[in-house]
Amino acid sequence: MGGKVTCTLGEVKQRADFIVYWGGNPAECHPRHFTKYTLMQKSKFLPRGRKDRTVVLVDIRETKSAKAADHFLQVRPGKDFELLTIMRAMIKGQDVPEAQVAETGISIEVLRDLIEKMKKAKYGVMFFGMGLSMTRGKHMNAAALLTFAAEMNAFTKFVAMPMRGHGNVTGADVIMRWQTGYPFGISLNRGYPRYNPGEFSTVDVLVRGDTDCAFIIGADPGATMPKPAIDHLAKVPTIVLDPHVTHTSRLSRVHITTAPAGIAAPGTGYRMDEVPMPLKPALNSPYPSDEEVVRRIKEVIATKPDWMTNQPQMIESQV
Amino acid sequence: MLRITGGTVYDPANGIDGEVKDLYIADGRFSSKFEAGRTIDATGMVIMPGGVDVHTHVAGGSINFARAMTPEDHRRTHAFIRSKTRRSGIGGMAPTTFATGYLYAGMGWTTVNEAAVPVLSARHTHEELRDIPIVDKSSLVLMANNEIILDLLEEGEDERAKHILAWHIWAAKSYGVKAVNPGGVASWKYGNDAKHLTSKIDGYDHVTPGTIITKFAKMIDELGIPHPLHLHCNNLGAPGNVETTLETMRHLEGSRAHFAHLQYHAYGGDDWGNMRSEAAQLAEYFNAHPNMTTDAGAVLFGDTVTITADGPWQHLLYKLTGRKWGNLDVENETGCGIVPYTYRPSNLVNAIQWAVGLELLLLINDPWRVFLSTDHPNGACFWRYPEIIQLLMCADYRNECMANLPPNIKNKISLPEINREYTLYEIATITSAGPSRALGLSHKGDLGIGKDADFVIYHRDHDIARMFGHPRYVFKGGEIVIEEGDIRETPDGREYLVQPSYDPEIDKFLRPLFEDRYCMSFENYPVEMERIERSQIQDCITPESEG
Numbered sequence: 001m002g003g004k005v006t007c008t009l010g011e012v013k014q015r016a017d018f019i020v021y022w023g024g025n026p027a028e029c030h031p032r033h034f035t036k037y038t039l040m041q042k043s044k045f046l047p048r049g050r051k052d053r054t055v056v057l058v059d060i061r062e063t064k065s066a067k068a069a070d071h072f073l074q075v076r077p078g079k080d081f082e083l084l085t086i087m088r089a090m091i092k093g094q095d096v097p098e099a100q101v102a103e104t105g106i107s108i109e110v111l112r113d114l115i116e117k118m119k120k121a122k123y124g125v126m127f128f129g130m131g132l133s134m135t136r137g138k139h140m141n142a143a144a145l146l147t148f149a150a151e152m153n154a155f156t157k158f159v160a161m162p163m164r165g166h167g168n169v170t171g172a173d174v175i176m177r178w179q180t181g182y183p184f185g186i187s188l189n190r191g192y193p194r195y196n197p198g199e200f201s202t203v204d205v206l207v208r209g210d211t212d213c214a215f216i217i218g219a220d221p222g223a224t225m226p227k228p229a230i231d232h233l234a235k236v237p238t239i240v241l242d243p244h245v246t247h248t249s250r251l252s253r254v255h256i257t258t259a260p261a262g263i264a265a266p267g268t269g270y271r272m273d274e275v276p277m278p279l280k281p282a283l284n285s286p287y288p289s290d291e292e293v294v295r296r297i298k299e300v301i302a303t304k305p306d307w308m309t310n311q312p313q314m315i316e317s318q319v
Numbered sequence: 320m321l322r323i324t325g326g327t328v329y330d331p332a333n334g335i336d337g338e339v340k341d342l343y344i345a346d347g348r349f350s351s352k353f354e355a356g357r358t359i360d361a362t363g364m365v366i367m368p369g370g371v372d373v374h375t376h377v378a379g380g381s382i383n384f385a386r387a388m389t390p391e392d393h394r395r396t397h398a399f400i401r402s403k404t405r406r407s408g409i410g411g412m413a414p415t416t417f418a419t420g421y422l423y424a425g426m427g428w429t430t431v432n433e434a435a436v437p438v439l440s441a442r443h444t445h446e447e448l449r450d451i452p453i454v455d456k457s458s459l460v461l462m463a464n465n466e467i468i469l470d471l472l473e474e475g476e477d478e479r480a481k482h483i484l485a486w487h488i489w490a491a492k493s494y495g496v497k498a499v500n501p502g503g504v505a506s507w508k509y510g511n512d513a514k515h516l517t518s519k520i521d522g523y524d525h526v527t528p529g530t531i532i533t534k535f536a537k538m539i540d541e542l543g544i545p546h547p548l549h550l551h552c553n554n555l556g557a558p559g560n561v562e563t564t565l566e567t568m569r570h571l572e573g574s575r576a577h578f579a580h581l582q583y584h585a586y587g588g589d590d591w592g593n594m595r596s597e598a599a600q601l602a603e604y605f606n607a608h609p610n611m612t613t614d615a616g617a618v619l620f621g622d623t624v625t626i627t628a629d630g631p632w633q634h635l636l637y638k639l640t641g642r643k644w645g646n647l648d649v650e651n652e653t654g655c656g657i658v659p660y661t662y663r664p665s666n667l668v669n670a671i672q673w674a675v676g677l678e679l680l681l682l683i684n685d686p687w688r689v690f691l692s693t694d695h696p697n698g699a700c701f702w703r704y705p706e707i708i709q710l711l712m713c714a715d716y717r718n719e720c721m722a723n724l725p726p727n728i729k730n731k732i733s734l735p736e737i738n739r740e741y742t743l744y745e746i747a748t749i750t751s752a753g754p755s756r757a758l759g760l761s762h763k764g765d766l767g768i769g770k771d772a773d774f775v776i777y778h779r780d781h782d783i784a785r786m787f788g789h790p791r792y793v794f795k796g797g798e799i800v801i802e803e804g805d806i807r808e809t810p811d812g813r814e815y816l817v818q819p820s821y822d823p824e825i826d827k828f829l830r831p832l833f834e835d836r837y838c839m840s841f842e843n844y845p846v847e848m849e850r851i852e853r854s855q856i857q858d859c860i861t862p863e864s865e866g
Contacts, residue, residue, distance in 0.1 A: 002643035003388055003657070008439065010650025010838045015508060037838055044835075122509055150644055153634060157510040159648065177386045178378070178416050178447045181393040181409040192398035192407040193415075195390055268442060274380060276442040278843050302403070311400045313806060314410075319395050 002143070005150045007125070007159045008273045014043040018121030022058045022145060023080060024129020024163040027065040033163075034068055038125075045122075054117060058083070059131055071114065076105035081137040084144040088151060090115050124149075124158040133162065164272035167218065168261070171270035191308050192315070206232045214238040214252075217290055218261070222248030241290050256293055259285035267291070320345045321797060322353045326361030326776060329743050330368065331686075331752040332765035336744040342366065344772040347796035351768050361776050364791055367747040368764045369429030369773035370704075373754035374549070374579050374614045375695040376626055377419050378433050378451060378458075379444030381655045384645050385413040385624045385696070388657055392622065405806060406452075412624045412659075412696050420452035420809070422702045424800050427775035427790045430755070430763050430812075433458040434497055434549065434579065435628050437649045439837075441491035442846045448814060449852050453800050455773075457758065457815040459549050460491040461628055461653040463498030463531050464505040466522075467832050472534055473526045481538040483829060485821035488544070490845035494758075494815050494857070495546035496539055497579075499628035500553050501531035504654045512631035514554040516566050528553050529570050536574035542819040543859035545759025547575030547612075555632050558588040561597035565604055568611065577757060580616020580694035581605075582676040591668055595731040596675045602682035605689075612757045613683070614692035617676030617707050619699035620662045620669065626696065630654030651836045662699075667731075670724040672698075674732035677710055677717065681739045686748035687756065704750075705787035711741040712783050759857065760815065772797035813853045820859075 012019070019038055026033040034040060042049035057069035058080075066072040075083050083104040086096050090111060101108045118124055126149050133142040145160060152158035164170055173183040180186050180193035187193075187200040198204055202221065205211050206229035214233055222230055223246065230251065238252035249255040259265040264285030269277045288296075321344040328340040343353040376382050386393075389412055396411030399418050408418030423431060431451075436444045436458045448456045462468060462484060471480040488496065502513040502520035509521050516529035536548040548571075554563040564584040568576075578584070585601045588594040605611060627633060630646055633656020637644035645657030662669040676698060683689040691708070695701035710717050714737075721735060741749075755764030762771045774794050780786035793801035800808050833841050848854070858864065 003637075003645045004384075005644060005646040007646075007648035008650045010439075010836060011508070011648045013838050014650060014836060150637070150646075153510065154638075157508070159646065174383060174443065175446075177383050178450060179406070179408070181386050181411075181413075181415045182390060183387060188401075188407065191400035193393075193409060195393070268446065270443075274443070275439055275839065276446070277839060278442065278847065306403050308401075311402070313402075313405070313804075314397055314399050316397050317395065318398055 003150065004146050005153065005159050006161050006273070008275055009037040009271070011123075011159075012125050013037050013041045015045050015123040016125045017046060017052055018054050018056075018118060018124040020056045020058065020124070020126040021065060021069070021163075022126060022128040023131025023133070023135070024127060025059070025063040025065045025131070026127070026163060027063065027068055029129070029165060030163060039068060054121070056114065073106050073110065073114070076103065078136040079104040080132050080135065080141050081144050084141070084148050087111060087115065088144070088148050091119070091151065091155065118152065118158075119155045121156055121158075124152060124156065126158070126160040127163050128160065129163040161273060168269045170272055170274055171268060174270050174274055191311050194318075203229050212236050216248050216252070217241045217294070220246040220248050222246060222251055241293055243287070257287045258290045258293055259287045261290065265289035265291070320350070320353055320356030322356065322358040323361050323366065323776070324358060326364050326366040328366045328766060329747040330766040331744060331748040332368070332755075333767050335766070342766060342774070344794075344797040347772055347798070349766055349768050349770050349772050359776075359792070363779060365743060365777040365779055366766070367427070367743070367775050367777070368751040368755075368766055369775055369793065369795065370423075370427050370750045371430040371432075371754040371758065371760070371764050372423070372428055372692065372695075372701065373432050373577070373690050373757055374434045374616075374692045375431050375701055376433065376435060376697075377431060377695070378416065378447035379436055380440040380647065381435060381626045381628070381657065382413055382696075383443075383447070384647060384655065385626045385657045386415070388643055388645050389413055389624050389659060392624075405809060410702065412622060412700055414700075416447050416450035417452060420454055420812075421806055424453040424793055424795065425804065425806070426702060426705060426788055427777075427793050427801075428454065428701070428704075429773035429793070429795050430455045430457075430760065432456070432494070432758060435499065436460050436491055436493055436497075437652050437655075438487050438491040438844070439649055439652055441493065442850065445492060445814070445846060445851055449811075451812070452809040453795055453812060455763075455812040455815065457494035457760075458491075459495045459497035459546070460488055460493035461499060462487060462496050463501035463535055464503075464653050466505060466651050466836070467829070469502070469505060469520070469523060469526055469531070472530060473523050477534060477538070479825070479828065480534070481541060482821040482825045484535075484538050485542050485819040486825050486829065489818050489821075492816050492846045492848070492851050492854070494817055495544050495549060496535065497549045497551070498532065498535055499551040499653065500555065500632070501535070502526070502528040503553055504628055504630055507630040507634075507654055508648055514557070515563055516553065516570065518553070529566075532567060533570050533574070536571050536576055540574055543861055544817055544819060545857055545860060546757065547577050549577045549579055551579045551627070551629065552584045555583045555627075555629055556636075558586050558590055558594035560584055560586050561601055564601060568604055568608065572608065572610065574610060576611050578611060578613040580692065580697065581613045581679050582616040582618060582672060582698065583694070585675050585679060586671070594668055594671060596671055596678060596733060598675045598678035599682055599733050602679060606684055609688070612688045612690070612753070613679070614690040614694070614754070615676050615680050616692055616694040616698050617680065618662055618669070618672040619693065619703050619706055620664045620673060621699065622659070622661045623696045623699055624657060624659045626655070626657050628653050628655050630656045632656065633658050636660065650838070664723045665725060667725050667728060670728050671731055674724075674728070674734040677707075678732065678734050678737065680711055680749070681737045682733075686745045687753045689749060690754045690757065691749045705784040708741075708746055708750075708787045709783040712746065714738055714740050759860070811853055813855045814851050816851065816854055816856050817859055818856050
């Protein structure tokens with residue numbers, strides 16, 4: 001288990017004749033997604049556009065996205081992993097006890113019909129949202145779906161993609177990977193990158209009170225994180241760079257207003273399929289860009305003595 | 320200014336084979352005179368031009384995908400610790416960008432060519448290349464499965480296809496063109512492949528892999544791109560694929576071509592059980608056809624991660640190994656697949672692959688046409704090149720290694736019968752002078768007056784792997800970057816581009832096709848020139864410049 005079988009969004013636009021949304025509500029959370037990339041577009045391979053595509057929504061409640069779907073499967077809350085595992089067994093023709101199927105809230109007939117349609121598709125795609133990846137089971141749910149998509153390739157072409165949001169979070173992930181090898185949850189306190197989500201993720205570091213300073217760029221943990229994490233942010237010197245005054249700004253020692261990226265500051269935004277888009281500012285801003293502020297802080301820090309001295313250039317092995 | 324005295328110089332570009340010779344450096348280049356400045360006494364040491372990697376994967380969407388998929392390797396491998404002048408990083412199977420620069424320079428390599436860039440994510444590749452310190456860089460754009468071009472070839476609109484090709488080379492700010500499994504990757508979009516030169520390509524009635532290959536080589540020659548068509552043949556990795564490779568070579572007679580990682584394309588037999596090396600047959604044909612160059616794509620035993628635009632092959636490798644599988648289909652253009660892999664000496668197929676890489680390097684008799692590569696990270700990581708140099712220079716060591724191979728490999732490989740040992744002069748050719756010439760980088764891989772002062776000073780050592788793994792000094796642009804394993808300076812390298820000419824009206828033709836297939840604005844597609852730091856545009860070859 002592991003890996004990711006995926007594509008860029010233009011492939012979905014051109015080829016995807018079978019589209020599954022799992023634990024996501026693009027109609028409300030990604031309002032341009034249906035029209036621009038997936039449902040409504042016509043292409044050389046799908047000349048009738050929406051009519052040439054089958055759309056399935058799997059979610060715990062009938063959201064607005066259900067209206068856009070041909071089939072809606074209401075999975076019982078917390079049963080996504082079980083449902084995915086049952087479907088993985090069923091595509092391989094393995095027997096699944098009906099009682100277990102019933103626990104997911106979906107009938108076996110519905111699943112049989114769905115799997116038959118999936119296998120008949122020419123290019124299937126599964127999009128998954130935080131309703132899958134941030135509920136009970138978390139990354140195990142996402143891994144089950146990604147494996148399901150990979151295994152579907154024994155029958156026809158299938159890919160999967162997370163429905164990501166929150167600005168340029170993908171860009172941060174991409175750059176952290178090329179600079180440190182890891183996407184997030186990284187500690188640099190030994191002078192080289194170490195990775196352990198659950199230990200080095202921001203929320204965990206803050207809840208444990210492991211940091212004596214916080215530098216927040218374009219994020220608002222003060223609005224979303226648990227209370228112990230927020231309390232710690234208020235206790236230590238917290239510096240916020242943001243175009244707006246945020247909840248985090250209000251509990252910080254320093255707030256520096258920066259130009260909004262893409263509107264008044266240039267850069268690169270990585271789309272959720274990791275396609276890099278140039279950000280071309282339309283307006284001038286009296287405020288500096290995040291990049292400029294970080295560079296100037298870095299220049300000042302560079303004049304101070306290095307706190308980490310007498311370290312070797314390299315270590316041969318970390319374990 | 321700088322003077323290097325007393326060193327034994329191996330400079331194949333100027334026919335210098337082990338002469339004691341002083342070198343003078345001024346303003347980053349070799350100079351004819353020395354007035355004042357530091358002198359380094361290199362008496363008893365070996366001097367060679369800095370290594371040039373003609374085929375590696377170090378930056379962009381695919382290697383970054385591989386990094387994401389292999390955190391377990393990052394955790395156990397070597398780590399660079401940051402200082403005031405150096406960035407931290409991770410080595411291993413898919414090194415991070417800063418570590419990539421340090422590791423290449425650390426073994427005396429000073430120029431690298433990133434061999435596979437989709438236009439759609441070229442902006443990303445250039446951002447990563449900018450974060451690889453010390454070495455100079457270039458990149459090749461993936462075009463042989465671009466459906467806009469395939470459509471034109473299908474309709475016989477070859478002239479227009481050529482303009483479109485040139486447009487894309489410049490849009491991606493690349494240095495040349497890479498073709499990966501031509502037609503096969505396009506077919507993979509619907510789960511198929513195109514293994515042979517006459518195979519049907521999904522969605523096309525006339526154009527075949529054979530047509531794509533011949534037409535691409537011709538277009539690239541007509542455009543005068545300094546580096547020829549850089550070709551990853553169809554049917555990679557499969558037993559019996561030597562027939563496809565030879566057929567491809569026959570298609571390319573009369574054109575220039577570079578065959579990437581030939582090791583993966585030199586197998587006989589018809590299944591995994593009776594697979595055998597056909598390196599000898601391939602080398603014989605190759606030796607007789609001077610229009611071609613190749614890089615070995617040699618394999619070393621150990622853990623690595625395979626990454627390629629060859630999506631269908633990676634699906635097969637996933638099915639064979641049951642390990643993690645990454646796949647990325649790139650709209651209209653290409654694909655990408657990632658599978659971690661371990662080459663084991665006890666595995667007959669792996670053992671044959673190990674032998675084939677060395678056989679090709681040893682049986683192709685012109686070191687100006689075969690270059691050292693592992694198709695990093697596919698065959699092995701680039702930082703293991705010194706081990707391959709040892710295998711090439713020491714027949715005894717090779718025989719020792721062969722003793723660990725499975726006994727049933729007998730009669731499946733020809734390596735035991737090969738006694739050739741590379742000389743230092745030949746090593747300097749396959750690692751530097753040759754790949755520089757194949758890339759058309761005439762100021763690289765050459766210690767002549769006016770050329771870039773990228774060179775390496777080695778201690779002489781009977782342990783060849785140690786000698787090449789631990790240079791005494793590495794110079795980049797006349798500056799000491801490595802001294803006895805210590806990173807001294809981390810200058811930013813240059814990026815080489817080409818700007819082939821095309822009909823400016825081609826924009827009007829391309830725009831509606833683009834808008835139909837892609838999902839971004841046409842204006843946002845080309846990489847802006849100002850995003851390339853320290854760019855250097857190399858001239859295309861014109862009939863006049865060819866003389």
